[in-house]
Every structure is written in structure tokens, then in C-alpha cells.
Amino acid sequence: MLIAFREWRCTRPFWGGLLIALGAAEILSTTVLSLGPAFRAGLGGVNAFVGVIVTVVLGLCGLLLWFSPAQRAFYSVVSVVLALATFNTINYGGFFLGMLLGIVGGAMAFAWSQGPAPARQRGPRNESRPQSQSDPQSQRSLWVLDDPEYQEDPEYLDDPQDQDARPRSGSAASRLVRGWFWRQGQARSARISGRDQLLTIAAVPLAGLVLLAPAQYSLGRAATLQYFLGRTATLQYFLGRTATLRHMQRTTNGFAHPSLSCILVILCPPTRSPTPSPPPSSSPGPSRTPSPSPSATSPGGPQPSPSPPSSPGQNSNEKAEQTTVPQGLVASAVPAVLTAAAARLAGLAYDGVAEIPRSSGGPVAMMKFTLQSVTLTGNPTLTVHQNGSVATTSTSLLSFSGNVVLYTTRLTGELLGADVTLTPSSPLSLVVRLLRPLTQGLTVTMTHVVTDQPITMAATSHWDNFHISVSPQADVS
């Protein structure tokens, strides 16, 4: 058994193939493809996929060197090329190691020789060595003629007598390679004729090797082009999706005009345009206050109920509030809580209840607040429970500024020493809503703030010393 294996091992380029296969395995081990459904490889996955294919073929070459050793010259050279290609396609060739194993293994397999059949051939050829040395011309034409590609090259065959001349045809790279082989041939082909066939077979892939670097370069260029194309597509996507790109740009430029800017591409907050917005002097009344809301939404999405303001009272409020849901906004359905010891709220205005759709289940009623800015201090922490895990984002200071919109199902805290709990249905929220003209001009500080299911949007947000940590939900009841 052992002897049989040894026999098997000695009759093929075992070690070269082994190194190649090991190198491919090492490269794949650095990337460990996740086949889990929950994890997405992302957009980089396409490029990563190329790397995986290259590596798999590399490994196959290693195995084929074992099981089809007759074609070893081809497999070994392809292995070397593929090993080199892994450097830029997959984790720097498994952080060098796999690439190195592939190259060394490929070179070893290429250098392996002497199956039984070639060994028999070798005898007579070796005997012919002296003549060959004395007659390099014939020697050269011999190894040139071995290569079918060169046979078809008339220029090459035309000057076999020209001993010192380097091969002239072909690209600079191939000339280089041929020249190199020519020197090799001069030095050694005379002695080992059996090598010649392999050398010539190797010439073409070697030219490929020399050309590999520029090819890779252009590959990178192509990727860049692709990326720019992708960007253009993105721009078109946004343009198609909303016609408010200008607004967004204005906001990002930091010159956000309150009446024009959109908080997000997908969301245009209530624009406090001068006409519909109630001035502080105007008497707050149920029939009056809802008017800003429907007018506010005009730049954003569609208005399902464009004519609500006539009927006063709660009904009209709810209808009006539904229009404030920006197109494309979908609330997450997992429990999320934002807590902070203190929240400084500037220019708070309660806009009413919005029915925010969810991906599953019905829409959820959320209070909608608009603010100039929110600054949370005292270890502001966002806790999210999902996928059987808890994700905590803690910061030392969390601020949102510039057309802040906050949706929440429940807001509790202490305001001026009094406990405040706001929910979409609580009477207090109605009071806050009535006080909107007043609160808009104020900056108030709430303490012990707890916000349930927060959705926050803002032109700018700072997270000082943030720390996001995700852990399995073991420590949570």
C-alpha cells in the first residue's frame, strides 16, 4: 500500500501539485465564504467571485497535475499565472502565502520530469548531445520547429543562420521572452534536448506573464470606469426617484434654506413657508393648526388626501397627518429605544400623528416632530433588538441639526421637573400640538429622555465617541 502510494507519488509531480492545492486552499481559507442566507456578500461580491473562481481553478490545476501528469507543462504554467492573478483578485493572494505556494508549486511541477516514456526518449537524445553542441544552428531550428506557433512565423524561420541576432518578430515582450529562450537555448538546449519542448510550450504563457502587469492595470482602469458608470446610474436613479436633487445639494452644501431644503433625498420636511405657517400671534385653534401640515408636504411625495383642511377636529388632523409620511419612508419593525440623560430641543414643533408604513404588518402611528436641532448628552444610547441580538450605539454626545424630523411612538422624560409622556393618542400630545407656535421659538431641555421606535432625520449629525457593539441577546431579558 505504502509502496503503491510511493510509486504513484513518484510518477507524477506530486509535490508541485500538492503545493498548488494547498495554496488554493489557503487563499480560500482567508476568505471563508459565508453561505448563510442572512449575510450578503455585498456589491464587492462580484469581484470577490472572480477571485474565488481563479482560486478554484488554481486548486483544480494542482489536482490535475496529479491525475493527468502528462499535461503537466500546461497545468503548471497556468497555475503560476493564476497564482499571480490571485494577488489582485482575492485578498492579496491569501496574504501572499497562497500566491507563493501556487508559484513555487507551479514551478516545481513544471520542473518535474521523467515519466517513464520521456525517460526512454532521453537516452538517444543525450547521446546526440555532442553533435548538437557543435551544430547550434540545427539545434535552434529544432527547438523552434517544435513549437507550432513559431513554425508559422516565416520571419522567424527565415533567419535561422543568424546566430547572434535576437528574434525580431512579435511584440517587445515576446521578443524579450524569445530572446531569453534563445540564450537559454544556446546555453543548454544542446545538452538537454528533452527540455526543449517544454521550454517552447512555456514561452507563450511566459509572454503572458510579462503582459500580465499591464493587463491587470487596465483591469483596474476598467473597474474604475465601471464605478463611474455606476455613479452616473446612481445619479440618474436619484433624479428619477425625486426631483429634489437640487434641494439635497443645497442642504449638503450647508446653505440650507429652511423653506427649500430637504432632509433626505426621499424626504422633504414641512417647509415653513411664510404663508401657511401660523405666526405666533395667530390664535391657536383646532381648525387653524392643521393647515401647515398638508401644505408642508407638497415638495415630497404624493398626497393621498389633498383636501382635508375644511373639517376641523381630530378627523381632519389624522387625515392631514397621513399626508406627512414621506414617500419611501418605512419604519423598522424591531424594538428600538433611544435614551439620554438630557436632550436639548431647539425649535420643537409637534406636527401630529403620521401613519408610517412597515414592511410587514400595518402602518404604525407615530408622532412627528420637527426641530431645528436636538442635542443629546448624558450617555445617549440607542438600543436595537433584532435577529436575536442586541445592538447598542452609545455616544458621549449625539446631535442632529438642520431640519430635524423625529418620528416616535412614545416620548417620555422630565420637562421642568414634571414627568411628560407623549404618545400619539395621549391628550398631552394634543396640547403640545396646540402650543406649536410657542414651542417653535423655544429651546427646552428634557431630562431622562426615552424615545421609542425613533426615526430621526437631519441634515447633519454628530456622534461623539460613538461605540456600536453587537452581541447575542443573552444579557437581555
Add this chain to the structure above:
Amino acid sequence: MALSESITSPPHGRIRWRRFGVIMVPAAVAAAVLITLTAKGAVAASFSVSGQQFTVTASKLTGTGFEQYGSTYKEPSGKSQPVAVSVIRNATLSNLCQSVKVLGMTLRITAGSGSTPVTASNLVIGATDLSGNATFQNISVGQDAGSLSQVPGETGQAGTFGQQASSVSISGVHQVAWSTTAGTFRLPGFHLQVGGAPC
């Protein structure tokens, strides 16, 4: 060297080291060229690591098109590892340092320490731990991860918590990651150190 060796036992092969050099030398040259071009940032590399914990740090990360959502990475052992996935469509990183453990060795990659930072497109990082000082533009926190739109084609699982921003800037980035994928990674000043200290 050439011939006295071989032919004693015809069926058995052996390695001719001169022929080995015929392949090895040009391959080494080609590898050197590739590495040099990569180190200059002229050639992009593709990067995809997952299944082991590793550290990524950078003195500054800026990016356009940012999304973040929760996901679960399945370890090879079958255990589920919850991660926060950060997706950046176009990222620039200064003083990038990654340390990975491969076959028991710590490999440390640094790049972008000079005037030219590292650039990456479609960077997807699944991390259990992420810290720094961040500024976001046009942020939206708390929307459905399935409705994220800042990186086209890349969304989280519908129903889960997601956030996105049109641009992000994080200083003092420190991540403990389980997976990193980048479509194209340009690494000027690429330096790989074997057996170094983790980042």
C-alpha cells in the same frame, strides 16, 4: 549538474531545479511588478475576508453613500454571529491598518499612511464593534433596513433597523470585524507584515 542525476530509475520523476528557475524567475518578477503597482495604488485589489475576527483601524474614514444595518454572520462552526453591517459606496481611509489571523499567524496590513489615502468602493464591513467620532450628512436613523437607498442594490433585511447617510466622516475608526468585502481596494503604501502586533 545537468545530467548525471536522473535516469537511474526511469519511472520515477524528479525536479530539475534549473527548469524550476525558468518559471520561478519570471514569476517572481511578475509578482514583484504586481506588488509594486499595488503598493503604488495603481492597481486595485479585491478584498473579502470573513469567518474570523480581525481588527480594522483608520485615523480617518470619509465616505459617500453610507448604510448601516444589522445582520447575522454564520460562523463555519455553525454559530450565528450578529454583526452591524456598514456599507460605504465610496470610501477613503487614512492610515488604514488591518490585522488578520491566518493559520495562527498575525498578518498586519497597513496602507494609506502617506499623503495618498486608501480608496475603496463598495466597502461592506460586518463588525461586532465599531467606534470613533462620526459626522453624518443627510442622516436617517431608524428606518426599515430593507428600504435603505444610499447604496443602490444594497439593503438589509426588511423589517430590521437601519440607518443611512449621504456622507459620513469618522475619525479614530476602530472596528472589530468579522467580514470585509471591497470591490476595488486601492492601497498606496501597501505594507504587509507577518507576525506583527495586531492593529
